[in-house]
Amino acid sequence: MTNPLAQFDVSRDEIARVVARFYARVRRDPVLGPVFAAHVRDWPAHEEKIARFWANAILRERVYDGNPMQVHKAAQDVQPEHFAVWLDLFDEVLAEELNEETARRWSALAHRIGRGFKVGLEMRAPPGSVPKLR
Ligand code: HEM
Numbered sequence: 203m204t205n206p207l208a209q210f211d212v213s214r215d216e217i218a219r220v221v222a223r224f225y226a227r228v229r230r231d232p233v234l235g236p237v238f239a240a241h242v243r244d245w246p247a248h249e250e251k252i253a254r255f256w257a258n259a260i261l262r263e264r265v266y267d268g269n270p271m272q273v274h275k276a277a278q279d280v281q282p283e284h285f286a287v288w289l290d291l292f293d294e295v296l297a298e299e300l301n302e303e304t305a306r307r308w309s310a311l312a313h314r315i316g317r318g319f320k321v322g323l324e325m326r327a328p329p330g331s332v333p334k335l336r
Contacts, residue, residue, distance in 0.1 A: 207262040210307040214257060216300060220308075221253045224295045233287050237279050259311065271322045285320045289313055 225245065228234045242248045251266070258266040274280045292312050296305040327333065 205262045209260050209262075209311060210304060212260055212300070212304055212308065214253070214261075216304070217253050217256050217260070218249075220295055220299050221249050221256070223299060224292055225249055225252070227291050227295065228288075231287065231291060234284060234291070237277075237284065240279060241277055259315070260308065271319060274319050275322060275326050280323065282320045282323045285316045289316050 225238075225248070228238055229245075251268070254263075254266040255268070255270065257263040289312060293305075293309050296309050296312075299305075300308065
């Protein structure tokens with residue numbers, strides 16, 4: 203294991219394979235496909251960024267400094283009910299690509315992060331609403 207602060211052991215190559223397979227499936231998914239199609243123009247660039255997100259979250263490599271919570275909140279068509287679909291697809295791909303232990307640990311991390319994002323979206327004000335100051 204390279205970084206002693208890494209959450210668990212996974213290679214950059216495994217991360218890239220999971221990400222590529224996952225978004226190939228997302229593109230074909232009847233629920234998620236259209237949402238992503240409306241936002242992502244450059245898939246290789248998106249996948250490269252997501253691979254860096256995971257290298258940062260799992261391996262603690264400091265290679266991603268975006269704000270995914272804000273990005274999801276800003277995309278008004280990303281809805282809380284999309285998370286169950288996203289996580290199911292992700293779990294499928296983890297099970298196909300990785301050993302059981304790594305798949306289990308990455309899945310737990312994804313579900314934890316997903317819960318946080320979902321709560322963030324649930325608290326998002328509807329578009330056009332007047333901010334409530336008190
Ligand atoms: C655990 C669950 C999820 C994780 C870890 C995750 C992670 C990310 C990350 C890191 C980005 C890039 C943010 C940036 O630009 O820096 C992103 C973008 C995006 N995510 Fe997610 N995401 C999750 C769930 C979802 C769900 C459920 C949807 C629903 C369709 C979604 C739709 C999108 C879209 C459309 C973008 C691209 C936004 C853009 O580039 O304009 N994500 N996601």
